[in-house]
Amino acid sequence: MTDERLQALHEHLAETGEQPVERTASRWLGEAEAVAADIAEGDISDDVLTERLTTVDHILSQVDSTADAVADDHVEAAREIVDALLEEQ
Template sequence: MTDERLQALHRHLAETGERPVERTASRWLGEAEAVAADIAAGELSEDVLAERLITVDHILSHVESTADAVADDHVDAAREIVDTMLDEL
């Protein structure tokens, strides 16, 4: 597991906050970003990391579209990071 991917996950979700996204999606993305910030901030055991990645994955499952193509790309990239990291755990 690389810290760069954890940082990238947080960055992608933080970038969605800078975009004009749909209101409901914004709420879910804000929650996912908060969990991702926690993940990126420190050393976590593999079990805790997996639990939080699952949480981010669950939160992102509520976001079908942000109504902004750039934000959608960031969400897709975040999902890809989460999926890859969960597959490795």
Template sequence: MTDSDLQQLVEALQEHLAATATLPVREDASRWLGEAEAVATDLTTAPLPSADVTRTRLGHVEHLLEQVDGTDDAEADRHVEAARESLAEALAALDGQN
């Protein structure tokens, strides 16, 4: 996987998280999703940092998403699931770089 592919996965992660911001999600889920979006957005504003830094930040996003057990909105739930899939692929790609 190339750096460009990894960047695309991180961008997809961020886009799915951003999409939840305009949906009527539970307040507790909104806080976790908002923080996860902020971390993911930080990764998309410039070229990706080193693999170790990227892995650490994505690990933080993973922890935040683990706190979301549902949003009470079907569309938001689909975006959260898609974000988790992009995150898993990005982490797997980073693990493959070792």
């Protein structure tokens, strides 16, 4: 159902690691990427999925700017995916 979007979420967050992002943002994004990788690769229940998406949403809310336009675009795309998935839960 959402496998492609979960994979896209992880890919967007992974791409931020390829950009020269601000140090604090990098730490938050690394944490969000780890959670996104877990949900993209695992077969988890809907309750756990909702919990982990909420975690990614919270982590991303800590990132105001990455100081890199490309990374900011990936963060925005990740936020949109998370918002859409949470609305469906």
